[in-house]
Amino acid sequence: MRHARPVRTLASCAMLVVLAGACSGSFGMPRGASEQAQETFEIWQFFFVAAIPVAGIVYVLIAWSLVRYRRRRSDEPGVLGSQRAENFPLEVVYTAVPVVIVVVLFALTIRTDDRVTAISPDPDLVVRAEAFAWGWRFAYPEGVTVVSPPSGEEAAEPVMMLPLGETVRISLTSNDTIHAFWVPEFLYKHDAIPGHTFEFDVTPTEAGTFQGHCAEFCGLNHAYMNFKVQVVSPGEFDAWFQQEAA
Amino acid sequence: MRVATRYFVLLGVFAFLAGVVYWFITYESVGTVLFLAFACTPAIIAWFAIRHGSMRDRRPEDDADADPAERAGEVLGPFPAETVWPIFLVLGSITIGASLIYGLILVPLGAALFVWALLGFTRESRG
Amino acid sequence: MTTTIDRPPQAPAPRPSPGIVHRLVSTDHKNIGILYCVSAFIFFLVGGALAEVMRTELMEPSRQIVSNETYNTLFTIHGTVMIFLFVAPFASGLANYLIPLQVGAPDMAFPRLNLSSFYFFIGGGILVLLAGVASAGQAAAMGWTAYPPLSEIRLSPGVGPDLWILGIVLVAISTVMNGVNILTTAFLMRAPGMTMWRMPIFTWNMVVVAILGLVAFPPAAAGLTLLLIGRRLGGLVYDAAAGGDPTIYQHLFWFLGHPEVYILILPFFGVITEIIPVFSRRPLFGYTGFLLATLTIGMLSTGVWAHHMFTTGVVDNPFFAAMTLLIAVPTGVKFFNWVGSMWGGKIWFAVPMLFSIGFLLNFLIGGVTGVMLASPPIDYQAHDTYFVVAHFHYTMLGGSVFGIFAAIYFWFPKMTGAMLSERLGRAVFALLFVGFNLTFWPQFVLGQRGMPRRYVDYASGIGYDTPNLVSTIGAYLMAVAVVVFLGDVWRSLRRRRPAGDDPWGGYSLEWATSSPPPEHNFDRLPKIRSVRPAFDRNHPGSAP
Numbered sequence: 001m002r003h004a005r006p007v008r009t010l011a012s013c014a015m016l017v018v019l020a021g022a023c024s025g026s027f028g029m030p031r032g033a034s035e036q037a038q039e040t041f042e043i044w045q046f047f048f049v050a051a052i053p054v055a056g057i058v059y060v061l062i063a064w065s066l067v068r069y070r071r072r073r074s075d076e077p078g079v080l081g082s083q084r085a086e087n088f089p090l091e092v093v094y095t096a097v098p099v100v101i102v103v104v105l106f107a108l109t110i111r112t113d114d115r116v117t118a119i120s121p122d123p124d125l126v127v128r129a130e131a132f133a134w135g136w137r138f139a140y141p142e143g144v145t146v147v148s149p150p151s152g153e154e155a156a157e158p159v160m161m162l163p164l165g166e167t168v169r170i171s172l173t174s175n176d177t178i179h180a181f182w183v184p185e186f187l188y189k190h191d192a193i194p195g196h197t198f199e200f201d202v203t204p205t206e207a208g209t210f211q212g213h214c215a216e217f218c219g220l221n222h223a224y225m226n227f228k229v230q231v232v233s234p235g236e237f238d239a240w241f242q243q244e245a246a
Numbered sequence: 247m248r249v250a251t252r253y254f255v256l257l258g259v260f261a262f263l264a265g266v267v268y269w270f271i272t273y274e275s276v277g278t279v280l281f282l283a284f285a286c287t288p289a290i291i292a293w294f295a296i297r298h299g300s301m302r303d304r305r306p307e308d309d310a311d312a313d314p315a316e317r318a319g320e321v322l323g324p325f326p327a328e329t330v331w332p333i334f335l336v337l338g339s340i341t342i343g344a345s346l347i348y349g350l351i352l353v354p355l356g357a358a359l360f361v362w363a364l365l366g367f368t369r370e371s372r373g
Numbered sequence: 374m375t376t377t378i379d380r381p382p383q384a385p386a387p388r389p390s391p392g393i394v395h396r397l398v399s400t401d402h403k404n405i406g407i408l409y410c411v412s413a414f415i416f417f418l419v420g421g422a423l424a425e426v427m428r429t430e431l432m433e434p435s436r437q438i439v440s441n442e443t444y445n446t447l448f449t450i451h452g453t454v455m456i457f458l459f460v461a462p463f464a465s466g467l468a469n470y471l472i473p474l475q476v477g478a479p480d481m482a483f484p485r486l487n488l489s490s491f492y493f494f495i496g497g498g499i500l501v502l503l504a505g506v507a508s509a510g511q512a513a514a515m516g517w518t519a520y521p522p523l524s525e526i527r528l529s530p531g532v533g534p535d536l537w538i539l540g541i542v543l544v545a546i547s548t549v550m551n552g553v554n555i556l557t558t559a560f561l562m563r564a565p566g567m568t569m570w571r572m573p574i575f576t577w578n579m580v581v582v583a584i585l586g587l588v589a590f591p592p593a594a595a596g597l598t599l600l601l602i603g604r605r606l607g608g609l610v611y612d613a614a615a616g617g618d619p620t621i622y623q624h625l626f627w628f629l630g631h632p633e634v635y636i637l638i639l640p641f642f643g644v645i646t647e648i649i650p651v652f653s654r655r656p657l658f659g660y661t662g663f664l665l666a667t668l669t670i671g672m673l674s675t676g677v678w679a680h681h682m683f684t685t686g687v688v689d690n691p692f693f694a695a696m697t698l699l700i701a702v703p704t705g706v707k708f709f710n711w712v713g714s715m716w717g718g719k720i721w722f723a724v725p726m727l728f729s730i731g732f733l734l735n736f737l738i739g740g741v742t743g744v745m746l747a748s749p750p751i752d753y754q755a756h757d758t759y760f761v762v763a764h765f766h767y768t769m770l771g772g773s774v775f776g777i778f779a780a781i782y783f784w785f786p787k788m789t790g791a792m793l794s795e796r797l798g799r800a801v802f803a804l805l806f807v808g809f810n811l812t813f814w815p816q817f818v819l820g821q822r823g824m825p826r827r828y829v830d831y832a833s834g835i836g837y838d839t840p841n842l843v844s845t846i847g848a849y850l851m852a853v854a855v856v857v858f859l860g861d862v863w864r865s866l867r868r869r870r871p872a873g874d875d876p877w878g879g880y881s882l883e884w885a886t887s888s889p890p891p892e893h894n895f896d897r898l899p900k901i902r903s904v905r906p907a908f909d910r911n912h913p914g915s916a917p
Contacts, residue, residue: 028821029754040750047751051741058708058737065715066730069653070722080912081718085656091709095662098705102698102744109694109748116750133528177522178619180684180757184823187754191685193620194522195613198686211835213825215684215757217516219523220441223828249569250560253668257584260672268676272689276624277679284588284675291556305561312565314477314898325480325893328398332489336496336543343539346605347532371485 030185033206033231036116037187043112044187047105054101116188120201123169127160131172131179131192131214134221136160144244148227157212159228163237164207173197180216183229189215204231248308254292261285329370334363400484403890405491406470407788410781412491413463416498417774420454421855423447428812428848431841434833444829445514446533450505452517453537456637457544458498460773464640465494465551467780468579470788472555474883475573477564477901479893482557490550497543504537513537516827518626519600521611521619526604538601545590545597548636552583564882566901570664573881573904574657577664578643581671582636588675589632596625620687627678635674637769638736639667641776642707645729648783650714651877652726658713660904666703666710673700683752690749697747704740708733723877724798728779731806735771739764742817757827760820763813771809778805778858785865786872790888797861804854811847815840880905 027048032041069081128139135148138160148158162168172181174192182189185206190198214225232240265281268274306312338360345352396404427447430439439447469487473480481487504513511531515524524534559572559580572580600622602608609615611622650657657663676696679688711733720726742764745751755761778801786792822836831837875884884907886895899910 028818030823040754043748044745044751044754047745047748051745055737055741058712059734061712062715062730062733065712065718066720069715069718069720071654071719075719079654079719081654081720083656084717085658085660087659087713090713091659091662091706094709095702095706098702102701105744105748106695106698109698109750110691112748112750113690113694116753177528178520182757182825184754189684189753189756193613193685193687195618196620196687211823213823215825217445217520217523217757217827219515219528220445222445223441223830257672261675264676268692271692274687274689276621277628277688280592280624280628280678281676283592287588288584306565307563307567308569309565310568310571310902313900314564314566326400326484328395329400329485329488330398332485332492333398335489336492339493339543339546340496340500340539343542346601347535347539367485367489 030187032187033185033204033208033210034187035203035205036201037185038205039112039115040187043108046108050101050105117200119199120167120169123201124166125163126169126171127162128171128173129160129181129192131174131181131218131225133176133179133218134214134225136225136227138227140241140244142245144241148225157226157228159209159230160212161237161240162202162204162229162231163234164204164231166234167201167203169199169201171197171199177218178216179214179218179225181212182215183210183212185210186229191216207231207233248295248304251292251295254288254295257288258285258292261288326370329367331363331367331370334359335367338363398488400480400488401892402469402473402481402484402487403788403894405481405484405487406466406468408491409462409466409469409494411466412495412498413459413466416454416458416462418855419502420451420459421852423451423454425848425852427451428845430829431831432845433842434831434838436830439829441829442510442512442514445516445827446505446512448827449513449516449537450501453501453541454498455769456517456633457541458494458501460637460769460777461548461633462494462498463777464579464582464637465490465548467575467640467644467784468551468555468582471784471883472558472576472579473562474886474890474894475576475881476559476562476567477882477895477898478558478562479895481554482562483554486550487554490547490554493543493547493550497540497547500536500540500543504533504535504540507531507533507536518630519597520626521600521603521622522613524600524604525611535601535604538597538604541597542594545594548586548590552586555579555583556587564898564901567882567906570661571901571904571906573643574646574660574663574667575640575643575881578639578646578667581667582639585632585636585639585671585674589629589636592625593629596622596629599625620682620685623682623685624679627681628675630681631678632674634765634768635670637773638776639670641732641773641780642667644776644780644783645711645732646707646714647881648725648729648779649711650718651879652721652723652729653715653718654721654878655714655718656905657710658716659710662706663710666706669703670700673703680747680752683749684756694747694749698744701740701744701747708737708740723782724793724795724802725779725783725877727799727802728775728782731802732772732775732779735767735775735806735809739767739772742767755820757825758820759816759824759826762826763816763820766813766816771813775805775809778802783877784883785862786876787883787888787890789866790872791865791869792872792876793865794861797857797864801854801858801861804850804857808847808850808852808854811850812844813847815844815847819844875907875911878908878911880908882906885910 029044032038126141130137136158138146138158146158146160149156172190172192173196174194176194179192180189181192186202190200208231210229212227212229214222218225261281262285265278265285268281269278338356341352341356341359345356426439430437430444469481506512511533513533515529515534522528559576599608599610603611610617611619613619646657673696677693677700679693680697682688683690746755746761746764782793782798818840819837824831824837872888874887885899899906903909
């Protein structure tokens with residue numbers, strides 16, 4: 001095995017890059033401001049950390065063959081490469097290894113998917129989110145509602161208030177066309193489809209104001225159909241709620 | 247069965263099984279119908295291939311030791327050189343489609359154009 | 374005229390250059406192939422120009438040069454043109470030109486049908502462009518996916534969407550005609566000795582593509598027709614208020630839409646699989662394994678459509694996640710076939726090979742990000758963001774379009790008899806490769822940072838500014854690459870540096886005839902004893 005050593009060196013370099021990437025953090029994505037989001041963040045991290053060595057190995061193989069097996073000036077014009085076209089054991093290995101990888105990825109996916117989409121039997125708060133072209137109506141219990149001002153490019157964004165650390169059920173629908181409720185910091189979006197009502201839970205773990213978007217193309221002012229989510233302590237939330245309900 | 251026929255049978259069986267599995271996992275009707283429709287497409291071709299000669303019989307191209315020279319001089323049949331009918335066929339189709347937008351008054355015009363082109367097409371391929 | 378196979382060899386008579394009218398009505402498969410490729414490339418220029426306008430708009434935050442409405446039309450027509458009128462028809466063009474040559478046939482099985490499929494494609498293409506320029510407020514602006522209720526008449530009034538639907542239906546008809554033709558030619562018109570397991574990979578891949586087209590286009594045509602009926606005749610299938618369901622459309626559309634992406638990529642898997650072994654001076658590593666992988670992709674690709682619908686809540690996400698992850702396996706296998714074909718070779722870095730290597734490097738990124746998106750929890754976040762935009766451009770532009778350029782540089786000498794410039798070709802490759810990665814790598818970053826797609830406008834100061842600026846610069850660089858390429862084509866057609874029959878030392882049968890080939894392709898066929906008949910003829914010593 002004359003070429004084994006450089007391959008090994010390159011492979012360990014690739015591993016180093018992976019470890020550096022894994023330690024340096026988030027690959028640019030939000031870390032997740034809710035319990036569900038942290039699950040998604042972890043699996044995405046895992047997919048990245050798994051993808052980098054896989055891609056790295058293939059890149060190293062490509063680079064190695066291009067460099068090592070290039071035609072050189074000293075070669076005769078009609079020179080041929082090796083004419084070997086098969087290696088059955090090798091082919092079995094490079095088919096089996098990806099199968100194992102995707103089975104692992106699938107198992108993790110299912111586990112996380114179950115946790116992210118799990119619905120609590122008794123949520124602390126239920127908010128009905130109704131999307132329309134081009135704005136949002138957030139309906140809280142006792143008739144408290146927050147509505148987008150009449151839509152337009154410069155319209156202010158409605159604010160959805162949420163209590164920190166409590167499980168909030170969001171019940172999502174649309175009354176005209178398909179929209180999608182997306183808060184990047186919650187690492188979750190769901191389509192709002194006329195005729196359907198969808199439910200999902202969010203348990204905010206971080207106080208602050210987060211940007212929300214409509215993510216499903218819905219026509220003229222799609223780019224301006226934004227909203228804000230403000231996560232505050234349960235005490236502040238109650239104060240706000242009392243004030244609005246009064 | 248020839249390779250091609252086996253391939254179509256395989257595709258049909260795959261799609262049928264996928265449809266059955268899909269139904270019992272999801273009980274979702276649109277996808278099931280799509281899978282079963284998919285199963286039909288290769289099944290029709292496979293049925294044709296098994297029943298009719300052109301694909302059933304062994305052909306010289308399946309003989310690994312055949313020599314192209316064996317076919318020298320064999321007449322393959324006529325190949326058309328030029329035809330203008332496809333252009334009118336498309337114009338006819340567009341006119342029929344456009345009638346939905348611009349008024350059904352266009353249907354007779356489109357249909358006439360389409361039939362005329364189709365007749366021309368067919369006559370040309372006979373002659 | 375009546376054609377016989379293997380006419381006695383005769384000195385090639387100087388052929389008069391056929392007039393433009395003859396070219397437009399000739400049923401010769403080579404002529405139709407070139408018509409397809411040239412028209413598809415013109416659509417590419419149109420779609421590319423639209424993309425440049427969009428990138429210019431997005432270069433800086435807030436709106437500068439187009440209105441919301443125009444922007445929506447821009448990405449609608451850009452997507453439609455690139456997918457339905459450029460990449461897929463270009464593959465059809467290559468198939469029309471190459472399949473009869475590669476299997477040793479004098480023409481496609483149904484030449485008149487072949488010309489019809491071309492004109493249905495052109496008709497559809499013109500309607501789609503008309504849909505984009507329909508008068509103000511009338512143009513198609515509902516995205517290339519045209520989801521109802523947005524595409525219903527109350528939300529998208531005007532004739533634009535109707536013309537768009539008619540256009541796509543015509544393209545669907547064209548695809549079905551072309552698919553029938555390809556299957557019949559590949560299965561029934563092969564030369565003696567060209568068994569199925571000796572068919573070149575490109576032809577095999579087009580067979581799978583043809584079947585996918587036959588299977589996937591009719592449901593979408595039905596879905597679109599129901600949409601048109603809803604718009605113009607009062608149909609209610611997608612109307613939730615009347616008991617219908619808009620998600621039915623999404624099923625029908627994506628049952629086309631996902632096989633369609635394999636319709637867009639498989640031909641170019643085929644192209645680079647023809648090119649890499651030739652320039653490595655090696656046989657393809659693992660022909661049988663490669664074929665089985667292609668057939669597996671063909672089957673699995675029909676069972677993954679709803680991974681575009683993970684966030685709709687109306688499909689079984691684990692089923693589609695499993696199918697989508699599984700399809701990564703045969704795709705991964707192909708990478709090892711390509712590496713194996715280069716390993717131990719004597720690689721000649723000619724321009725077609727450069728584009729094929731670019732294909733490998735780009736497509737790999739598209740592939741691994743595709744595996745991420747196959748996982749529903751990740752897709753909940755990444756769906757409809759620039760992460761997805763970057764992902765599919767890495768497969769379709771970094772993959773398919775690099776494959777298209779590889780194919781042009783590889784087969785242009787065969788089609789015209791003239792060589793393209795090696796030097797300019799390298800420049801095109803460098804510009805396109807750098808420009809492409811500059812354009813789309815930052816879009817992964819944008820997606821990670823939470824920028825949604827199909828937004829005409831974005832806020833400044835939250836990490837979107839720099840990536841967008843870099844992306845736009847990259848897009849301009851790609852435009853320069855295309856201009857250089859057109860200059861190269863124009864120059865070589867004027868200078869006509871003769872290519873000879875076989876400038877690359879090719880393997881399949883098209884390299885065993887003249888450039889361009891005579892009217893019915895072959896004056897004399899070599900014996901076919903392996904996947905590489907032309908190679909065997911030139912290297913009698915190493916024949917099996």
